[in-house]
Amino acid sequence: GAGVSQTPSNKVTEKGKYVELRCDPISGHTALYWYRQSLGQGPEFLIYFQGTGAADDSGLPNDRFFAVRPEGSVSTLKIQRTERGDSAVYLCASSLAGGRGNEQFFGPGTRLTVL
């Protein structure tokens, strides 16, 4: 079956621009996570969705970052006024309903480069 997909795979933008990163989770997975992985580091949690609602956005670094999941499947991570420090790989993961230590399946990531 299809895994988690993310588009685009690479995104190069200029400082100050707006970007959108898309995640298509595994069908039937109600839990969706966004993580950010900087070079040489482990992924860091950004935001968690259960269904359509963002149940935990405590990992978003500031108000330039926002994410939506309007129909409970596809999610979009939006970054306004990008900065060079936003350059990283943005990973999306999905899992069955949370609460049981369920495995998170990760997508291939979107590599964002801010020039």
Place this chain on the structure above:
Amino acid sequence: AQKVTQAQTEISVVEKEDVTLDCVYETRDTTYYLFWYKQPPSGELVFLIRRNSFDEQNEISGRYSWNFQKSTSSFNFTITASQVVDSAVYFCALSGLPNFGNEKLTFGTGTRLTIIP
């Protein structure tokens, strides 16, 4: 706060040698889950194992084995008879007591394993 420490940044071993990757964690939760993920050069994280805090039995899967010791807050990973295809970055991760189902993972910084042919 939760924390995962992987003190070994890089390890290189010759093919067919055994290698152990260390993972030490910190959490105040009494119920938690521990994970290992593999990140090959292609970049996609691949799930290897999940253990819950109540199950301290060691686990073996083929050439892979895991040693969970609550007394030392460690969850180490051993590859027996390593192969070149094992070359990757390995991450240990921790999720705590779910809050509204949220099982966000706290990752270590990873160990880059290189198997030399």
